[in-house]
Amino acid sequence: MITTLDSSSRAASRGLSDISIRNLFIIPTIVFLIVFNIFPLIYSLGYSFTDFRASTNAPANFVGLKNYRELLNDPYIWNNFAVTAKYVIVSVLGQVVVGFGTAMLLNRDIPLKGLITTLLLLPMMLSMAVVGLFWKLLYDPSWGVINWVLDLGKFQWLGDPKMALYAVAITDIWMWSPFVMLLSLAGLSAVPKHLYEAAAIDRAGTLYTFFRITLPLVAPILMIAVIFRTMEAFKTFDLAYVLSTQPSTEVISIRLYKMAFQEWQTGRSCALAYIVLIMVLAITNIYVKYLNKVKER
Amino acid sequence: MRKLVTSVLAGIGLTLACGTSVYAQEKSLTIFWAEWDPANYLQELGNEYEKETGVKITVETTPWSDFQTKAFTEFNAKGSAYDLVVGDSQWLGAASEGGHYVDLTDFVKENKVLDKMAPATVKFYSEYPGNSGKYWSIPAEGDAVGWSYRKDWFEDPKEMSAFKAKYGYDLAVPKTFKELTDIAEFFNRPDQNRYGIAIYTQNQYDGLAMGFENALFSYGADLGDFSTYKVDGIINSDKAIAAAENYRKLFGFTPPGWTNAFFVENNQAITESLAAISMNYFAFFPSLLNESTNPHAKNTGFFANPAGPDGDQFAALGGQGISVVSYSNNKEEAIKFLQWFIKDDTQKKWAALGGYTCNKAVLESAEFQNATPYNKAFYDTMFKVKDFWAVPEYAELLQQLNQRVYPYIVNGDGTAKEMLDALAADWDGTFKKYGRGQ
Numbered sequence: 001m002i003t004t005l006d007s008s009s010r011a012a013s014r015g016l017s018d019i020s021i022r023n024l025f026i027i028p029t030i031v032f033l034i035v036f037n038i039f040p041l042i043y044s045l046g047y048s049f050t051d052f053r054a055s056t057n058a059p060a061n062f063v064g065l066k067n068y069r070e071l072l073n074d075p076y077i078w079n080n081f082a083v084t085a086k087y088v089i090v091s092v093l094g095q096v097v098v099g100f101g102t103a104m105l106l107n108r109d110i111p112l113k114g115l116i117t118t119l120l121l122l123p124m125m126l127s128m129a130v131v132g133l134f135w136k137l138l139y140d141p142s143w144g145v146i147n148w149v150l151d152l153g154k155f156q157w158l159g160d161p162k163m164a165l166y167a168v169a170i171t172d173i174w175m176w177s178p179f180v181m182l183l184s185l186a187g188l189s190a191v192p193k194h195l196y197e198a199a200a201i202d203r204a205g206t207l208y209t210f211f212r213i214t215l216p217l218v219a220p221i222l223m224i225a226v227i228f229r230t231m232e233a234f235k236t237f238d239l240a241y242v243l244s245t246q247p248s249t250e251v252i253s254i255r256l257y258k259m260a261f262q263e264w265q266t267g268r269s270c271a272l273a274y275i276v277l278i279m280v281l282a283i284t285n286i287y288v289k290y291l292n293k294v295k296e297r
Numbered sequence: 298m299r300k301l302v303t304s305v306l307a308g309i310g311l312t313l314a315c316g317t318s319v320y321a322q323e324k325s326l327t328i329f330w331a332e333w334d335p336a337n338y339l340q341e342l343g344n345e346y347e348k349e350t351g352v353k354i355t356v357e358t359t360p361w362s363d364f365q366t367k368a369f370t371e372f373n374a375k376g377s378a379y380d381l382v383v384g385d386s387q388w389l390g391a392a393s394e395g396g397h398y399v400d401l402t403d404f405v406k407e408n409k410v411l412d413k414m415a416p417a418t419v420k421f422y423s424e425y426p427g428n429s430g431k432y433w434s435i436p437a438e439g440d441a442v443g444w445s446y447r448k449d450w451f452e453d454p455k456e457m458s459a460f461k462a463k464y465g466y467d468l469a470v471p472k473t474f475k476e477l478t479d480i481a482e483f484f485n486r487p488d489q490n491r492y493g494i495a496i497y498t499q500n501q502y503d504g505l506a507m508g509f510e511n512a513l514f515s516y517g518a519d520l521g522d523f524s525t526y527k528v529d530g531i532i533n534s535d536k537a538i539a540a541a542e543n544y545r546k547l548f549g550f551t552p553p554g555w556t557n558a559f560f561v562e563n564n565q566a567i568t569e570s571l572a573a574i575s576m577n578y579f580a581f582f583p584s585l586l587n588e589s590t591n592p593h594a595k596n597t598g599f600f601a602n603p604a605g606p607d608g609d610q611f612a613a614l615g616g617q618g619i620s621v622v623s624y625s626n627n628k629e630e631a632i633k634f635l636q637w638f639i640k641d642d643t644q645k646k647w648a649a650l651g652g653y654t655c656n657k658a659v660l661e662s663a664e665f666q667n668a669t670p671y672n673k674a675f676y677d678t679m680f681k682v683k684d685f686w687a688v689p690e691y692a693e694l695l696q697q698l699n700q701r702v703y704p705y706i707v708n709g710d711g712t713a714k715e716m717l718d719a720l721a722a723d724w725d726g727t728f729k730k731y732g733r734g735q
Contacts, residue, residue, distance in 0.1 A: 053689075056391070140554060263690070264391070
C-alpha cells in the first residue's frame with residue numbers, strides 16, 4: 001500500500017500537516033542518531049590523529065598518521081587480527097554447519113517440532129557473560145563435565161594455548177547456531193514443494209536435490225545469517241574475555257578495550273577502532289556483493 | 298482542567314521544596330572503592346563517623362574488574378559523584394598528574410602522617426613521584442601478597458618423615474623460596490588430585506605481575522630504577538632471571554588449568570583441598586578462617602613471603618590509600634573525615650572491624666598481632682614491601698609485562714633471559730615515548 005501525504009487530511013484540518021507529523025516522528029530519531037552515533041564517530045576520528053589520553057588533563061596534540069602507522073607496524077596488533085580472523089572462520093563456519101544441519105533435520109514433520117525448536121533457541125537468549133562463566137566451569141579440567149563425559153581425563157581446554165581459541169569458538173557455536181538455524185528454517189520452508197516433487201519424478205538423488213534445489217534457494221538467506229554472524233564474531237569481546245586470558249584468545253576487541261579503558265591511550269585506541277571499522281566494512285561489502293550475485297542467479 | 302494543572306504544579310513545587318530543605322540539612326560523603334569485605338568494614342566505620350558528626354558516609358562499590366575503569370571514567374568526566382576514592386597505589390601517577398587527586402602534602406605534614414603510618418605504606422600509597430615529598434593520599438587498607446597453607450598436611454607424621462627422607466630437612470613453614478619450591482614439588486600428586494601450590498597467573502590486570510613480583514623482589518631483583526627509569530640490566534638481571542625460572546618451576550606444581558588464577562581461585566585451592574600452599578593477598582585471608590566458607594579453616598595456616606637465595610625478603614604490595622577527589626563539592630568535609638580516620642583510636646576500630654590498618658602503633662601492638670593467625674605475617678610483611686611502577690602509563694607497562702611474562706610462565710615459551718630482555722626493551726621504549734629518564 002502506498003501512503004501519500006494529503007494536506008487535506010484530518011490531521012491537517014486540526015492544524016498539523018502530514019509532513020509535520022512525519023517530521024515529528026523522524027526528526028527525534030535523526031537527532032538521536034546524530035548526537036549518539038554520528039557525532040562521536042566524527043569526534044573520535046579527530047582524536048585518532050592525536051596523542052590524547054583521557055586520563056590526564058593534558059591537551060590533545062595533533063600527531064598526524066602516527067597512531068595508524070605505529071598500530072599497523074605493531075606485531076602484537078597483527079597477532080590480535082590473526083587471532084580474530086581464525087576465530088571468525090572457525091566460529092562462523094561451525095555455526096553455519098551446525099545451524100543449517102539442525103534446520104534440515106527440523107524441516108520435516110516430526111512430533112513436538114515447535115517445542116524442540118523453542119528449546120534449541122534457548123542458548124542465544126542467554127547473556128554472553130553468563131554463558132562464558134557457565135562454560136568455564138564445563139571446561140574445567142578438574143571438575144568440568146565435558147572431560148568427564150568425553151573421558152578426557154585432565155584435558156585442558158582453556159589452559160592449552162593451542163586449544164583455548166577453539167574452546168571459545170565451540171562455546172560461540174553452541175550459543176549462536178540456533179540463530180543460523182532459525183534463518184535457515186525460514187529459508188527452507190520457503191522452498192516451493194513442487195520443485196522437490198519434480199526432482200522426485202525425475203528420480204534425482206538426495207545430494208543432487210540438495211545441491212541443485214535446496215542450497216541455491218536457501219543461499220541468499222543463509223548469506224544474510226553469515227553476514228550478521230561474521231560481523232558479530234569480528235566484534236566478539238565478552239565471551240573471549242570471560243572464558244580465557246590466553247594470549248592466543250586475545251581478539252582485537254579485547255586489545256582495543258585494554259588500550260582504551262585500561263591504558264587510557266585514547267587517541268591510539270580511536271585509530272585502532274577505525275582500522276577495525278574499515279575492516280568490518282570491507283568484509284561486509286564483499287559479502288553483500290556476493291549476496292547480490294547469489295540473488296541474481 | 299485548570300484546577301488539575303494547578304494541583305499538579307503545586308504538588309511538584311512542594312516536593313521540590315521539601316527535597317531541597319532535606320538535602321540542605323544533610324551532609325554526606327561518598328567514598329568509592331572496590332567490592333570486597335574491607336569496603337563493608339569501611340562502611341561500618343563510616344557509620345561510627347556519622348554517629349559522632351552527623352555526616353553520612355556512603356561507601357559505593359563496584360567489582361574489581363571495573364574498578365579502575367569506572368573510577369577513571371568518572372575522573373575524566375570531572376564528575377563529583379565521589380568525594381573520596383580508595384584507589385590502587387599504581388594510580389598515583391595518573392591521578393595526580395591528571396589533576397584528579399587533591400594534593401595532601403600539607404595535610405600529611407600537619408597531621409604527622411609520616412610518623413603515624415608504616416613507612417613503606419606512605420611511600421607506596423601516598424607519595425608521587427617517588428622521594429618527591431609530595432603526597433596524594435593517606436594509607437587506608439594495607440595489604441601485600443602472603444601465603445596460606447594446609448597445616449594438617451604439613452603436620453602429618455607420615456608426610457613429615459617422607460619429606461625429611463627426600464629433602465634432608467624438616468617439613469615446616471618455608472623460610473626460603475628453595476624450601477617453598479621443595480614443598481610444592483613434594484605435595485604435587487596429580488594421581489591423588491592433590492597439587493603442590495597455587496600461584497597467581499591471571500594476566501587481565503595485575504594478578505600475574507603481583508605473583509611474579511613476590512619471587513622477583515625476594516630474589517633481590519627489581520623492576521627498574523624508579524628515579525632514572527633505567528630498566529635494562531635491572532629487570533633482566535641474573536637475579537631476575539633466576540626469579541622468573543623459579544616462578545615458572547612453581548607453575549609446574551599448580552592444579553591443571555591454573556592459567557587464569559587470581560584471588561578467588563587461589564582461595565579455592567585451599568577450600569577445595571587442591572593445593573598444599575596458596576598465594577594470596579592478606580585481605581582475602583579472613584574467609585579462609587571462616588568455617589562456613591572453608592571446611593579446612595581449623596587446619597589453615599599462614600606465612601609471609603619467604604626469602605630468596607641471598608636472604609632478601611620482600612613482598613608485592615597490594616592495598617590502597619584514600620584520596621580526596623579534586624572535583625568533589627565536599628572537599629572540606631572529606632579532609633575532616635581523613636583527620637578523623639588517621640586518629641589512633643579510629644585506626645584501632647578499623648583494625649578491629651577487619652580493615653588492615655597501616656598505623657604503626659596498632660600494627661606493633663601485641664593485641665593486633667595476636668588477633669588472627671595471619672596478623673603477625675601481615676605485620677612482618679608490611680615493613681618489607683615493594684610495588685609496581687606508579688607512573689601515569691603504568692597500565693601500558695603492566696600490559697607489556699603480561700604479554701611477555703605470561704607466555705613464558707604459563708605456556709613455557711622461550712627462556713627467562715629472552716623474555717626479560719624483551720620486557721626491558723618494551724619498557725625502555727615506553728619510558729622514551731613519554732619522555733622519562735631522558
